[in-house]
Amino acid sequence: ERDAARLLAQLHAVPRPSFGYERDTLIGPLDQPNPRTDAWVPFFRDQRLLLMARAAWEEGRLPLSLYKRIERLADMLGTYLSEPPYPSLLHGDLWTGNVLVKNDRIAGFVDPAIYHGHPEIELAFTTMFGTFGNVFFDAYEEILPLEPGFHEVRRDIYNLYPTLVHVRLFGGSYVATVERTLVKLGL
Template identity: 35%
Template sequence: MEKFIKQAIYNRGDTSPIQLIRPVSGGDINQASYVKTEKEEYFIKYNNSTPPGFFQQEVQGLKKIKETGVIQVPNVYDFHESTESGEGWLILEWIQGEKNGKTEELLGRQLALMHSVSKDKFGFHHPSYIGMIEQPNQYYDKWAEYYTKNRLLPQIELAKKKGYLYQEREAGLYELLEKMEKWLPHSCEASLLHGDLWGGNWIVGKTGDPYLIDPSVFYGHSEFELSFTELFGGFSSAFYQAYQEVRPLSPEYEERKTLYQLFYLLVHLNLFGEAYGRSVDRVWRYYVG
């Protein structure tokens, strides 16, 4: 690993002596390291079995968010993916700081501003990943069609393949798909979304400013993003208050929220197993009985 890191840093153009390499915990997909050279500090992700485009889609997502100019992301210094060996790495700017009294308020406001960056269609121009699960992306005119075909259906089909769909669960989920337009808005803005915004996918910089990391970007309904922030916590009341000062939530949000959380519950079912099965069942039973 150390030999690889030295070579990756050298390829990036930093030939100064390496002063420190230490592993960084927090992820279960890649090996991660903090690297300090005489010249710079880096965060490096490494994986010896990356699927095609795994780091590339992350780089493109970070670039897309940075282009908005409203919320910060780490600078991308270099990345590499081998189609032959599956080996890949990503070299990012090292970000580390402490929250202050304005950090989460700023996160809410800036995320709302990012959601105000929109497109005329829902989706994205290339596939993405959530964890190691590849997600299809095409553009759709209707949000309900995109959410059904590019988010829920692939996860349901994967759960079936993995053996997580007993007969009643399968029937309930497919019935829910057929009735999706009953609950989703017929008209909403196609906002730029981070796509995987849980409490571990934002960090704090030196001045207390928030940074987004590990995106899986696409254009979708902003309520989809907000629903995930509520599923596992990690966001304060100051965050939600500041967000709604910029983009007030619709009165129907509470009714739709669980329907949006279903996607992430299916992802966790597919990644971590039946421990999430009951949560999935509670959702489809609520909507279809």
Template identity: 45%
Template sequence: MMLNELIHLLKEHQFNQPIDDVQSVSGGSINKAYYVRANDGEYFVKINKGIPSHFFRVEAKGLKEIESTRTIQVPHVHYYNEPTDEETGILILDWVEGSKTPYTDEKLGQNLAQMHKTGQISFGYEEDTFIGVLPQPNGWYDSWISYYRERRLYPQYQLALEQGRMTGKRKIQMEKLLDQLDRWIPEPARPSLLHGDLWGGNWVVGSGGTPYLIDPSILYGDHVFEISFTELFGGFSQTFYRAYEEIYPLPDYYEDVKPLYQLYYLLVHLNLFGEGYGGSIDRILSRYIS
């Protein structure tokens, strides 16, 4: 998109401040992203075409829900639309920029633990979300294990089956694992508010070294599920984990369930990117299913 087209799009969507500068920035592989400096501040703008109408709405809703806990910072949502098939989707957020300090990782751990201590009475979420570009079905459940099986693992299993990536021994072991999930995962005491896609690229540093969460795919679930994913691809320091556990200690069985929780994200990557993640999935399945 040409920059003058972006300025026109912004003005079409209630952005009436005089614009001083627009620059294309890195915003991931899904959306086009821009830095916008206007008369009243700096903004981060994401745009995409051909997305489901609620794509940016559920992201904005997740950011607002996290913001409402007053536990950890997120970019403030200024505007989003729900595009039709022919329209361009747009999401306008605060621009966040800063440098890490010696206290940033500690603050991230403390603040995330405080967020995880907020929650509600049921597991899941009230509407479907996305993990990358993949639809992520939701709903409310009394049982975390049932939710994790039916709304997290099973849909990714089905998609892998449709794509020819769930065959042979992998298919047999996955089906057995789904049937016996409660052998290894205890029911958590309470649902925690989770970011839902917390890898190292989904937190950034703002002014004064303050950590911010970005790009959520929120749900209410086992806080161990979130921490397990932070260990899968790195991006989090030992200072972060120590600070987290000072506020919200991990259970004794954490190491036993961690691979089962990482399995979900590996299945997502299998479905998005291919067989390069198959070996990791097979090792986890073989650990639990002989």
């Protein structure tokens, strides 16, 4: 985990010119639009949270009531999220199945859903399926400290995006996860 933290912190420490990417990518089999944007919060709101929630609702996977609550959250994102110092290159789909390990060292990160964004969304995603634990976060924060409130609130907000991806792909229990997150946020 320390090796992974070092490698990701190095990746995240390189400033990029804008949020988004030079082309659209995929998250699993789903389209992931990446228009270049000057600010993180509008990019996350429009190109991740609302886009995926709207698609899940239109496909009949997400109830309208949950979609409307996500819209309310989107209107309030500025109270929870802040702009990072600069856009960072993100793997974008970092879970255990996309981390190659050999002899207790990272051999590679595969199957990316690349874009430039806030490193916190990547770090949040690693908690969704337990990819990395406290050793990883302690080592990462020795290099790139996190602002207070990540583990308490922002992690859950950022994990709505991959959860909505899973709602679109699998439905079921992932809808309940969206519900629990919104309740936790008071929505």
